[in-house]
Amino acid sequence: MRDALRLRGVTRRFGPVTALDQVDFALAPGEIHGLLGENGAGKTTLARVAAGILQPDAGQVVIGGEPLGARGVGGARALGVAMVHQHFSLVPRFTGLENVALFDSAAWTRRGTGSPGYRERVEARAEELGLEVQLDVQVGGLGVVERQRVEILKALMGETRVLLLDEPTAVLAPQEVEGLFAVLRQVARAGAGIVLVAHKLDEVLAVADRVTVLRRGRWVLTGEAAGVSARELAEAIVGAGVDGGGGGVGGGDAGGPGTVGGGGEDAPKVGAAGAEQAPEPRPGDDxxxxxxxxxxxxxxxxxxxxxxxxxxxxxxxxxxxxxxxxxxxxxxxxxxxxxxxxxxxxxxxxxxGWIPLDRTEEGLVNEFTISENVALAVHGSDDYRRGPWLDWAGVAETAAALVRDMDVRADSSATQAGVLSGGNQQKVVTGREFLRSxxxxxxxxxxxxxxxxxxxxxxxxxxxxxxxxxxxxxxxxxxxxxxxxxxxxxxxxxxxxxxxxxxxxxxxxxxxxxxxxxxxxxxxxx
Amino acid sequence: MSTRTRALTPALTAAAALLATLAVAAALLALGGYPPGDAFAALFRGAFGTWDRFVSFTLVRATPLLLTGLAVALAFKARVWNIGAEGQLHAGALAAVAVAVALPGAPGFLVIPATLLAAAAAGALWASAPAAMKTGMGVGEVITTLLMNFVALFMAQFLVQGPLRESRGVFNQTDEIPPAAHLPDLVPGTRLHLGFLIGILIAIALWLYLTRTPGGFRLRAVGASPQAAEVSGRFRAQPVVWLAFLASGAIAGLAGGVQVAGVTHRMYEGLSPGWGYTAIAVALLARLNPLAVVVTAIVFGALSAGGGAMQRDAGVPEVWVRGIEALVILAVLTVDRSWQALASRGSRG
Missing domain, CATH: 3.40.50.300 (P-loop containing nucleotide triphosphate hydrolases)
Known part of the structure; x- marks a missing residue:
């Protein structure tokens, strides 16, 4: 049988990061294929490449036997690929029907007026799929489950060969997940192949026919869902340390037995620090x-x-x-x-000290210099005041010491934070937060x-x-x-x-x- | 891409924007059938031709622009888009007249500070409504401050036609404030009054505040990134927003008080030809730097002072000056963007 979707050796980079590294993937018609992996494993990138939203840097996307080439989203849609994004792409002020009609050329006549009988066709399609959709309510006023149904109906109005769903269960309560899966089974029975991107193992195993695991942009395994255990999958997803854990960052099992931590217990610690830290007893450890x-x-x-x-x-x-x-x-x-x-x-x-998740939005002020970013932590301290004035000379001294100690690659503490590389930015944040506490x-x-x-x-x-x-x-x-x-x-x-x-x-x-x-x-x- | 070239860019940008404006204005003047050279020469003579033209016209007209420009620069620095300097100026002018008229016998050293403080307080009060709407309900201040301008203008109209109308009852204007409330001259023999010096002092104070004090640092941090201010600076952005809003309103209100006490000595309809709006151009051209606002306010004061001369000597209608002012804003934004695009291309390549 011809594959509904096939990826051959697809590579996609974002700057220095390789999000997909020569990945092969095949989706059969009528199957539900779970795509698993940690955050940043490349699941969403794979789905977006398949949907024509992203162009692969290398490799090929084939939909129903026809190479997608550089035709982009429009081309993929024409070949029957539909995608439901993690963040819905609905117009809040439009009703469900208006949202469905928005990107469906069948909804409109050549003269730009509404196609007669379109509403009936939408209702019929919804019924066929077993989707209960509120067509006359503004989408902004709907709950997340109803919105998702609109989104799915919108995706499935045309001839659909491949349905890509990016983390559709992330927003759903457990009992709502079952309802979604019933719809997916219905769609698959009608012959479409479905890619279900998710990170909750049990859910995927409950509905998928086959599963594929990605890790750090690479293909790890594909197998029958019935034939793999949750344990095997978990191991594949997080990497059991056999492959060096992603390019020399240090596998999970690296590092010798350290004697860090309180109480002098002698249990070996996993991956305790690096080798350069000589284990030494420290008073007041505990x-x-x-x-x-x-x-x-x-x-x-x-x-x-x-x-x-x-x-x-x-x-x-x-x-x-x-x-x-x-x-x-x-x-x-x-x-x-x-x-x-x-x-x-x-x-x-x-x-x-808090090194926040979002380095560039929360951790740093990009247009401030390193000194000024350090001042974010110290500007309230009496040590950095002279009368009513902020002691910029003192701040600059501290910042220069931080640049040195944290090995920040910057011209000086007067360099703008925004021009530093990500790693150096993070060193500035780390050093500053350590200064704070x-x-x-x-x-x-x-x-x-x-x-x-x-x-x-x-x-x-x-x-x-x-x-x-x-x-x-x-x-x-x-x-x-x-x-x-x-x-x-x-x-x-x-x-x-x-x-x-x-x-x-x-x-x-x-x-x-x-x-x-x-x-x-x-x-x-x- | 050293930090040195980056530090130079604000002045360069402003110069480039002015040059671009002159070029476009020259082209438009030529298209309109006016020799650009003659027009610019007349404009320049009108603004800088003699000591008295410079001091009594350019600097006097720069004074309200200086104060409102500082008000806008301070607010924008904190990412408070106060478009309401015009309304705050009117509120300040009304309060100044009301206080000065109410204190007929008081000596100058009492009535002048009272007048100016009342003006500043009224400006802050006028800004407090949009500030409360922004911080309390998340209503965008661009709309609210702008709409408050119309409220202020209509209120001023109503007051000078009714409750505050001059006792003679001839014109739609208030009574003249008592002589003790007039601002003293700054340069003897000219019309330049103490208000200009007040503007310069506020510019220096704001500059010191923003660059040298912890409070000013917080304000800049909130303006640059409210999230980073809260997460990495560990302080609430909202009080800073309030402070910037009220201080900005106060300075704009002071502009109204200074104009009344220093120049017009009474309030009437159409006191301001739109200083509160021109102030946005003044502040943007100065890249929100208070010291640079002094320079850009004088540039716009010169445009205003030279506009009349341009009409008289070169026959170019004065509205062209308004067009040139608008061109400056467009030029600042365009030059800024193209510089950023160039810079990012340069740093990538």
Missing amino acids: VEVARLRAVTVSTGGPIPLRGVSMEVRRGEILGIAGVGGNGQRTLAAVLAGMLPPDSGEVQLPEEV GELLVAESPTRGLDVKATVAVRARIAALARSGKRPPGVVLISSDLDEILELSDRIAVMVRGRLIPVPREDHNPTAIGELMLSARGDGDP
Whole structure:
């Protein structure tokens, strides 16, 4: 049988980042094909290349036997490819019917008036698909489930050979997911091939015929959904450390047995720091710098926290793994002292360093110099004031020291932050936040979007901060990159749907943690 | 792409924008059948031809532009798009007249500060409504400040036709303020008054505030990136927005008070030919730098002073000057963008 969609050796780069690296992919007509991988594995890029939104740098996209070439979105649509984006592409002020008609040439006559009987055809199609769609309500007033139905109906109005869905379940509650899957099965029965991009294993296994796993832009495996276990998939998704974990950043198992952490336990730690940190006993290691007890946040943060307890000690790195969007941001804001919890007990140092997720929007002011960015942290301190004036000479001195200590590649501390490379920007943020607090440092995906070399450098800086000096800070490392967590952390916990699940030391391996990350285990607790 | 060349660009941009404006204006004048050389020469003579033309006309007309330009620059620096300097100026002028008229016997050292403070307070009050709408409800200040201008203009119209109309009841204007409330002359023998010096002092103070103090640093941070200010600066952006809004309104209100106390000595319809709007061009051409605003305000003051001479000596209608002012804004924006495009191309290549 001819493939509904085939990708041959597709490579796609974004600047220095290779999002897809010679990926082959085949989709049979009538099958539901789950596409799995971590954040940044290349799933969405693959879908967008298949939809003609992105041009591949190398390789070929073939739809129903016909090469797509450079025909772009229009060409892909003409060949029967439809895509439902993670962020809906609907006009809020239009009704469902108007949204469906907007990009459907069949809705319009040659003279630009509404095609007679179009509404009936839309209703018939919706019924055929088993989609309950509100056609006469402004989309902006609909709930997310209804909006998704409009989006799907819109995608399926024409002749559809390939349906691409990017994380369609991310916005749905579990009971709503089943409804979506019923629709997908219906569409597949009608002969269309479906690519379902997702990162929740159990959901994909429930509906998919086959699954493909990508990791760091590379194809890892394709198999029958019935023939692979969730454990195997989890291992494939996060990488069990056999392939060197992505270009020399350091596999999960790298690093020798360190003796970091309190209590002098002799259990070997996974990936403790680098080899350059000689293990040395430090007085006051086990001094607690922060403690959360049953912290709950249901308002103010984007995703609630549910009964989170943790403590952080000096000189340790507490790794918090998890798929993005499970409450990590809320936790970071609470730890930074920026978000008071609804209930629970919070003990924090007076100042907390926070390396925020979004380096360029939140971590730095791009048009400010390095000095001025350092001043963001110190401008309120009496040490940097002379009467009513800000002591810019003092700030510049501190910034110059930071540039030196953090090995920032910049002409001087008067260089604009915006012209620095991502890695150097992150070093500035890291150094500044350490300046702000020698007690507690919260790092939120500190190497996201950095190339391999910069990743190594930033991780080394964070490890060095936590493990050197007489009074090292406690570090909370929040990351969806499991390699990073395993490489740097002394203790590990996993964040799932607003809950924090500690990982016992013997489970400090990609498989066990990966399974926790991708499970819904956080839900069972009372 | 050293930091040195970047530091030079604001002055270069402004110069390039002015040159571009002159070129386009020359072309348009030629198209309109006016010899551009004669027109520009007349304009220049009118603005700078004699000491008295410069001081009594150019600088006097630059004064309200200087103050409103500073008001706009301060607000824009904090990413507060205050388009309402015109309305705030009117509010300030009304308050100044009301206070000065209410204190007929008071000595100058009392009545002048009282007048100017009332003007500043009224300007801030006028700005507080859009500020509250922005910070409390997220209503965009571009619309609200702009609409508040019309409210202020109509209110001024109503007051000078009714409650505050002169006791003679002839013209739609207020009574003259008592002589003690007149601003003293700055340069003897000219019409330049203390208001110009006040403008210069405020420019210096704002410059010091923005570049040398923690509070000014916060304001710049909020203007550059409110998210970064909150997350990395750990302070709330909203109080900073309030401060910038109110201070901007106060300075614009002061412009109205200074004009009344220094030049017109009374309030009437059409007090301002749109200084509050020209102020946006003044501030943008100065790249929001308060010290540069002094220079750009004088440039626009010269345009205004030279416009009359251009009409008289070269027969070019004065409205052309308004067109030139508008061209300056377009030129600043265009030159800025093309510079950025060039710079990014250069840094990539």
